[in-house]
Amino acid sequence: MGIVVQKFGGTSVGSVERIENAARRVVETLKRGDKVVVVSSAMAGDTDKLISLSREITEFPNEREMDMLLATGEQKAIALFAMTLRKLGYPAISLCGWQVPIVTDEVHTKARIKKIGTQRLKNLINEGYVPVVAGFQGITEDWEITTLGRGGSDTTAVALAAALQADCEIYTDVTGVFTADPRIVPNARKIPYISYEEMLELASLGAKVMQIRSVEFAAKYGVRIHVRSSFVEEEGTWIVPEDEIMEKVAVRGITVDTKESRITVVRVPDKPGIAAKLFKALGEAHIVVDMIVQNISHEGYTDMSFTVNRSDAPKAEEIVKKVSQEIGASAVVRDDRVAKVSIVGLGMRSSYGTAAKMFDVLSKNGINIMAISTSEIKISCLIDEKYAELAVRALHEAFIEDGEEIKVENEN
Amino acid sequence: MGIVVQKFGGTSVGSVERIENAARRVVETLKRGDKVVVVSSAMAGDTDKLISLSREITEFPNEREMDMLLATGEQKAIALFAMTLRKLGYPAISLCGWQVPIVTDEVHTKARIKKIGTQRLKNLINEGYVPVVAGFQGITEDWEITTLGRGGSDTTAVALAAALQADCEIYTDVTGVFTADPRIVPNARKIPYISYEEMLELASLGAKVMQIRSVEFAAKYGVRIHVRSSFVEEEGTWIVPEDEIMEKVAVRGITVDTKESRITVVRVPDKPGIAAKLFKALGEAHIVVDMIVQNISHEGYTDMSFTVNRSDAPKAEEIVKKVSQEIGASAVVRDDRVAKVSIVGLGMRSSYGTAAKMFDVLSKNGINIMAISTSEIKISCLIDEKYAELAVRALHEAFIEDGEEIKVENEN
The missing domain is CATH 3.30.2130.10 (VC0802-like)
Structure with a gap:
């Protein structure tokens, strides 16, 4: 029995139906006997809506308040995700970044994770709960809400996997990392294994599958990442150490x-x-x-x-x-x-x-x-x-x- | 110089324009030399939207998760409110219930306030900040988010006023408490002063101006409440001790x-x-x-x-x-x-x-x-x-x- 961190991106939780679909992926893993920690992004479109509300007020919103605002997107998603898991018969508990806690530095809107408290997560897992953690959010040592930058939920997932010595599955709307953009190259193939370094270059050069910082984080702590589709049941791409x-x-x-x-x-x-x-x-x-x-x-x-x-x-x-x-x-x-x-x-x-x-x-x-x-x-x-x-x-x-x-x- | 808790209901913060209008009321008070603590409800309609999302999942959502979900409404509103005050030139800091903290019992969806920590608020006020506090929310001693029940933002405002020995202004979409519903009785008059007891009876009997529990709270701690319109500049109704x-x-x-x-x-x-x-x-x-x-x-x-x-x-x-x-x-x-x-x-x-x-x-x-x-x-x-x-x-x-x-x- 191991622990798997399963992260679902915005499109994977873009509606109540999609959240249910994502929750069923979690249930399959639980049925295999693994323990799961879910990480969820905000529902697709929610973050953009919040940003455009802030832009109606001012072109340069205060960054602390921006974090306060944007953090609501993930909080909404984890509550709905936990409700859905409970409906399917699995006791789930949603947790905001500050409840884990995921402690970051004080750089609002692009904070970096400093440390993660794992005790509460471990206790919940041992008691049979499925923790559903808000991606993208952190808290400073002064109890201020921070966010990790666009795509930061990937980093949350990788960091949690590192802290819990767990594997990490990134569920997204593509089936993995491809040799080229399949919309341009119909013959593009899914890459079964790719090294952190290659993934970093691909991400820097325009491939949008993973947030760059999350790959750096995975490389630093040796977290194995499985990027896969939440809609299609098949092996995706493993991002792993070069050796x-x-x-x-x-x-x-x-x-x-x-x-x-x-x-x-x-x-x-x-x-x-x-x-x-x-x-x-x-x-x-x-x-x-x-x-x-x-x-x-x-x-x-x-x-x-x-x-x-x-x-x-x-x-x-x-x-x-x-x-x-x-x-x-x-x-x-x-x-x-x-x-x-x-x-x-x-x-x-x-x-x-x-x-x-x-x-x-x-x-x-x-x-x-x-x-x-x-x-x-x-x-x-x-x-x-x-x-x-x-x-x-x-x-x-x-x-x-x-x-x-x-x-x-x-x-x- | 005194402290005034100014609470704005959902319609008073129902859009970016209305938040700006509400923020200008705060600015007027600040210009008079008073200190202000803002309490905001969720933007009109937001709470209902969240509830209907949860109902799409299940008829009986878990109450802990319901609180997690609903708390996002007020959090969004306070961030936008603080951004607006900053745009107007006043340093505002939004605070969730757990950041104040507003400590409640563990009864999810209808928690009762047990105690309020005032140190952070007092420090912020003394440093010249305008705290913008999320209404409706609390936190248990185990770091769980709770909510105070429908209309609970009134209770947040009254409780803060009691804790800070401040006056309390409730800004709403009517100009005060009337002798009868003006839609039924065109001759209905605004009541300049009403006792807690009378207000409690009126609220219990169908007048929708104030949450009943907030009036009970005010009576218990002798908080004077001024119910008034956020759209019309005139004296509203004072809810005060009988004597x-x-x-x-x-x-x-x-x-x-x-x-x-x-x-x-x-x-x-x-x-x-x-x-x-x-x-x-x-x-x-x-x-x-x-x-x-x-x-x-x-x-x-x-x-x-x-x-x-x-x-x-x-x-x-x-x-x-x-x-x-x-x-x-x-x-x-x-x-x-x-x-x-x-x-x-x-x-x-x-x-x-x-x-x-x-x-x-x-x-x-x-x-x-x-x-x-x-x-x-x-x-x-x-x-x-x-x-x-x-x-x-x-x-x-x-x-x-x-x-x-x-x-x-x-x-x-």
Whole structure:
């Protein structure tokens, strides 16, 4: 007999019927003899409704009060979830973050968990109750309600699993993590096992399955996560430590991100301190810069490009235009029609020719590469947005469907 | 400088605009130099929506979980209220019941307040904050969320005022307590001062301004309550200790209750124990009996009538039919078309002829009295429902509009 933390996302508890469906998944697990701790998000749409109410009052609501407001979404969901489990004959007890307690730091709207009290949970489990814990919520040492940021219920679930030395099941509206977005690539396959590191890269690059911080948390504490559908009964994707993965492929997944814009500063004098000046100004405006490309210089001048989140692009353009006058650039060009395609895989570390093959696939499809960025386990290329889906399909075919061609060396 | 507890009901915080309107009332008080503690109900409609969600799951939701669910309504309202006060430039801090704390017993859905911790409130007030407290909520000594029953926010406000030795303002959608329902009696007048006892009778007899328990609480601790409109700027009604009321009239107000049914047991053998048998059976079914009338017996038989809440009437009829066979009654008759008109006033204690005058007024208007019940400060008559409005108007005219005719003796 073990303990399983089962987390249900907003769509999985989006209506009374769906809560009942989710509760039946819990009952199946209980019938197998396992103990369950449920973690629930707010019902789909509730958090957005609360946010828009606050926006009716003010553009910049006080963050402490925002946490007070948003915490009601999960509280409502856990009460309904516990009622449903009781209707099905299982004694359930809902608990807010402060009742567990899930103690966090004091950074409202994006608090981090500091510690979790497990005594009450353990007592309830031992007495035969099913605790239903509100995701997303915490409490400071001064009894203030905090929230963990959008998607924070994943982190609640992983943290509880870590504290209770339990497995963690994340129930969502997809059947697992896929090699690519199935809406773009009909041949996309569900990934049976993926490492924390790969999952982090995929999540950072646009895959929306898990909150990034929850994966970091799982990696830190070695929590095994099973991402699966609450609507379809089948194995999902296990997110596990690297050494548990037998099948090491060069490329685990392909992602595309069409939420960035490219800004190019044309003909900048190629002198020390120019880049620093530019990116300091953007940093001060809290704009996160992603890819940066600087070409070799010609006659003392160079072009410099970088990408930012598209919602920040107009502001970034304005700032860069101001700075470009100071640094003597001849023009600033913004391009919103770009896409970043990426391939991610642990095997890349020890395989040869992955980058070359990626560039070759893109080139053969007539796709020009505007910028490249790499990490140990991923390669990203910036391309024209109109080729985004074509690129993902071509890369998926080359690396996943015919993936065996890539040579992977054993790391040991 | 004093402290004022200002409580806003559901309609007063029914939308973002109305919350802003309510917040401006708070600001006016602050500008006068008083300190304010706000108590807010849930936004109008929210509690009903939560209840109907729970009913979608089960007819009998677990009461602990019901409290968990319903408490979100007030929590949402206080967060929005505090945001609004901050937008207007006043530092507000919202507090759930458990954060105050408002400690209650363990009777979920109708808990009673046991004690209130005032230290945090006092500290906040001294530091210049405006505490915005969730009405209706409490916490048990085991950290379980409780609620105080429908309308419980009034009790929260009165209890806080008692604990802080503050005055209490109840903001609602009417301008005060009236001598009769103004929708029935256009000449109804606002009552400037009313005693706790009179208010209790009026509330019990159908006036919906205040939760009964909150008035009991105010009487116990001598809290002065000012009931007033959050939409119209004018003095409302003060609910105060009897000795503060200068103008003692025989009749303070007239009420009518059309939510009862009369059940008559025809031709019961007039023997000891018959009534006991009947009302024991009703009591066991948790049916509250209001007026009871037994006529004098003829030839060893009598008729017995009583009234119950109309929603209980079918069940009561069924029970009484069963018992009536045992006790040998000849028939059971149920009448849903009855109304209870009442006159209430402290002065009744020491005035003569009030009852006689009431019966005379009804009789002159051709209204037959089916049953009578009295207390020290009220007289109720059960009449045919179709005369309900006529009766109220006639009694209002006789006792309130021409009220000076009644002689009131000074009690000292």
